[in-house]
Amino acid sequence: MLKTSQQIRDQIADERAKAQSIVGVAELEDRELTDDEQATFDHILADIENLEVVEANAIKREEFAAKLRQANKLQQRIDAGEIAVGSDSGDTPQVITVPARAKAYHKLTAYDNERDAYVAGTAILAGVFQNEKSIQRCKDWGIYNTMTEGISTAGGFLVPEEMQRSIVRLREERGVFPRYARNYPMASDSVFIPRDITDVTAYWVGETAEITASDQSVAAAELVAKKVAVLTKISTELDEDSVVDIGNMVTMSMAYALADKLDEAGFNGNGLSTDGGVVGLKNALNASAIIGAATGNDAPDNLDLVDFESVLGALPQYPGMRPVWFMHSAVYFASIARLMNASGGTTGDMLANGTAQRFMGYPVVFSQVMHSTTTTSASTIVAYFGDLSLAATVGNRRNMRTQVTTDRYFENDLIGIKCTERVAITVHEVGDTIRNRPILAMKTAA
DSSP: OOOOHHHHHHHHHHHHHHHHHHHHHHHHTTOOOOHHHHHHHHHHHHHHHHHHHHHHHHHHHHHHHHHHHHHHHHHHHHHTTSSOTTOOOTTSOOOOOOOGGGOOSSOOSSOSSHHHHHHHHHHHHHHHHOOHHHHHHHHHHTOOSSGGGOOOTTTOBOOOHHHHHHHHHHHHHHOSHHHHSEEEEOSSSEEEEEEEEEOOOOOOOOTTOOOOOOOOEEEEEEEEOEEEEEEEEEETTOOGGGHHHHHHHHHHHHHHHHHHHHHHHHHHOBSSGGGTTOBOHHHHSOGGGEEEOOTTOOSGGGOOHHHHHHHHHHSOOOTTOOOEEEEOHHHHHHTHHHHHHHTSOOOHHHHHHOOOSEETTEEEEEOTTSOOOOSOOTTOEEEEEEOHHHHEEEEEEEEEEEEEESSTTGGGTEEEEEEEEEEEEEEOOOSSSGGGOSEEEEEOOO
């Protein structure tokens, strides 16, 4: 459950008190901080900086929720006939209603309601087409802070809150890697996050014998934010009657493209610029974290139960870990579904309604960027099993920005819309030791 801004402020206050106590002890003893004290002090300061970023996001989230509650109450009053749409009463904001001619006549995929799609589409008409009516509406709604001077197609336009919220939601729904990896707010383009390498060592000791000291090994993984962008094209012939469809179409297109790009880098990245420099699971995992199938089992359609059990048996146990299977849907139905159907007891209802997407007690998550060939695929990683949040981190540097161009596709009578964000992905636990093996890869036989 997300913490409130007040809870985060209380946590920041606690961290500051810890830092002050470290300094206070040194001042009382009239000495400099020891190396351990300085390291702890620096770590607390870094935690405070990260918490301040989280607090700022929480405040924005709470402000938006308050506005949404106010708008919902106002809409309820309008529906009840207590006030009229467009009322100029000073304590009530303008209600955004969707004109009948702009309503969608099919189920929206990118938005939960027509109102948000209408706002996004109107923003696109204003920013892309310089439509005067749309510009005025956006000014009335307070979406743009530069609307009075018009919008430069070279400089781009701000993403309305409704559109950004839907892009984030759709990206998270479609994207797998960022959803299951650890997420970390970034206050700069490059940050280091702590990671444990080894634990302290326990010893049996005799009476009065000296206890052997040992230290926990701690290292850092670096997050370097890179820009990821998507460019989509829309026709210049779209008008206000298509405004809801415009918002729905563009939002879904950009969100899905961003989600697939992040998944491709996180699972399959090879460290090249085409993957944003990301080395994904496929190329990052140590050989000891890759479990091979039995001899002859060189394809998803001939894997057997023992192959999957070998993966489960090789995963170390971490307190509170939540292991998950990751694979392409085609691989799932060629291997796991086949094995479950062959086990017997399948009923007509199960065939009609489907079975739970679980295997051996753990959820199965589909990633459509992973290996999908179901026939002979020798020495190929076809699935992962483990807790991705313990193995990889996704850093979020800034929110999305949108720009438009009317020049690039001039000859095709199209307009380009570009969406960018800065993201960092790192797989920091690659399985070089048992301690650092929270996720395993399953590979077919050679």
